[in-house]
Amino acid sequence: MSIVVTGIGVVSALGPNAAAFRRGLLDGSNACALHEFERFDGSVVKAPAYMAVPAEPEGLIEPRKLRRMFRLARMSAVAARQALKHAELDPASLDSSRLGVVFGTSFGAMEPTQKFVDSWIDNGEAAASPLQFMNSVHGILASQIALDINATGVNLTCAQRDICFEAALDTAVNLLEARRADVLLVGGADEVTPMLHEFGSHTGQLVLDDVPGLDPWGTRRGVVPGDGAAVFVLERDDSPRRALARVAASRVGRHDQGGPNLAVELADAKPDLVTTNRDGGARCARLNDRQQAELGLHVPAVSHRGNFGTWPAAGSVQFAANVLMLSNGEFYTPLAGGRPVELKAKAPKTILHNAPSISGSHAAYVLVK
Numbered sequence: 428m429s430i431v432v433t434g435i436g437v438v439s440a441l442g443p444n445a446a447a448f449r450r451g452l453l454d455g456s457n458a459c460a461l462h463e464f465e466r467f468d469g470s471v472v473k474a475p476a477y478m479a480v481p482a483e484p485e486g487l488i489e490p491r492k493l494r495r496m497f498r499l500a501r502m503s504a505v506a507a508r509q510a511l512k513h514a515e516l517d518p519a520s521l522d523s524s525r526l527g528v529v530f531g532t533s534f535g536a537m538e539p540t541q542k543f544v545d546s547w548i549d550n551g552e553a554a555a556s557p558l559q560f561m562n563s564v565h566g567i568l569a570s571q572i573a574l575d576i577n578a579t580g581v582n583l584t585c586a587q588r589d590i591c592f593e594a595a596l597d598t599a600v601n602l603l604e605a606r607r608a609d610v611l612l613v614g615g616a617d618e619v620t621p622m623l624h625e626f627g628s629h630t631g632q633l634v635l636d637d638v639p640g641l642d643p644w645g646t647r648r649g650v651v652p653g654d655g656a657a658v659f660v661l662e663r664d665d666s667p668r669r670a671l672a673r674v675a676a677s678r679v680g681r682h683d684q685g686g687p688n689l690a691v692e693l694a695d696a697k698p699d700l701v702t703t704n705r706d707g708g709a710r711c712a713r714l715n716d717r718q719q720a721e722l723g724l725h726v727p728a729v730s731h732r733g734n735f736g737t738w739p740a741a742g743s744v745q746f747a748a749n750v751l752m753l754s755n756g757e758f759y760t761p762l763a764g765g766r767p768v769e770l771k772a773k774a775p776k777t778i779l780h781n782a783p784s785i786s787g788s789h790a791a792y793v794l795v796k
Contacts, residue, residue: 430600431670434514434660436506436614437747439735440477440653444485444509448744449751451734452759455767458735459640459651464624474628474635476619477653477736487512492575499536499618500571502656507572507612514660514668516610518576527580527608528569529599531591531615533739534623535565541622568616572658580608589704590679590782591615592657592742593790597677599661614658615743627652639765641737643730653736657743659750671754675777675793683787690781696793700758700775701728702749704742704782727772728781733762742782742790749778753796 437444440458441451451458462476482501484493487508493501507528511518518526542556550556566584573582581602585594592615599613627633634649641651664673675696678689690701731748732741748759756774760767775796782790 429664430603430661430674431664431666432659432672432674432750433662433666433668433670434510434512434516435657435671435747435750436509436513436659437655437657437744438482438502438506439479439655439657439744441735443480443483445513445747445751448747449755452731452748452751453757455760455762456734457640457762457765459638459765461637464621466621466625472628472635474624474633475638475640475651476624477641477651478619479653479655482506484508488575496571497536497538499538499616499656500568502618503530503568503614503616503658504571504575506614506616506656506658507576510612510658510660511576516660516668518578521610523577523579525580525609526576526578527582527602527610528573528578528612529581529583529585529595529602530569530572530613531585531587531593531595531740531743532565532568532617533586533588533591534617535586536567537618537620537623539567541620572612572614576612578612581611587788588784588786589739590742590784590788590790592740592746593780593782593792594679596674596746596792597679597790600674600677603661603663609662611661612658613661614656615740616654616656617738617740618654619652619738624652640762641733642763643732643737643761644763650737653738653741655735655738655741655744657747659746672750673795675795677792679788679790681787682783682789689789689791690779693779693791693793696777696779696795698775698777698779698793699726700752700772700778701726702745702778702780703728703730704745704784727770729761729768729770731759731761733764734759745780749780749794753778753794
């Protein structure tokens, strides 16, 4: 049995929906720009970032629901509704107990978390805001989506650092194959907040110089941060809806404890493109010549994070790029330092995504046209 992607929704620095995201990739748009971040001492710094554009509900979500959603929840819920609309799937037509959500986020809702901590400091433990506490838990994004579409089935959140989306994808594939659900919304989202940016700056993780854009293959210390959300409709391959791409295989494991090389395990699929979550970390090295030889591959290895930025759940947006390349018969030239990478490649039919995490975990999946 294989699992198919039948709908896609994206809110990113390249645009408020999947169509705008695709245009940005086709045009080689560089979404990196200088943004202002307020520090705890009240000062303001300007630094490069790939901040997602405001989510446009486009009549997909009732205004009264939107008013109760913070920024990251709004991005996630809008992307979920976009995916359902793209799949031409009305959630009300389904058995709600067979409709579920599996979501990946590393940091969770940072904005409500800061508000909760501030209320604790300002008002004391007994008077800390219960609303902000409820919104601060990692599972709130999946819960907000489920509440919006009345999905009463499985509801899970994966928080495995920079493979949180890939872990959510693997979990969803297993649940569908086990027939624990008929339709799953699978997504990933993270956000950049002033507090998170200040912490990342103090620890030297973020680039503060005025740079033209992220270089996913660079060796300099620090990354250009970004944020956004991407959500997909996943179903078994007996779905009556058009398949955009097929998840032929998915794996999650460890690469720092003598575990198997998951990319090697999935290389039998003979991919004609390899994508990676490379973001500058030493343990996220791209496939080198030796690894390519192990895989028996002589194909490009790319990351599109130079187009839309890097953050833990950015694997969800890379998955969106991969699905769009397969479904539209296109190849999107990646950017490095704000410029197109000189690369000879054709539209792929099989994509292997290799995601070694800086945490020591490892994920990989194969997408087929």
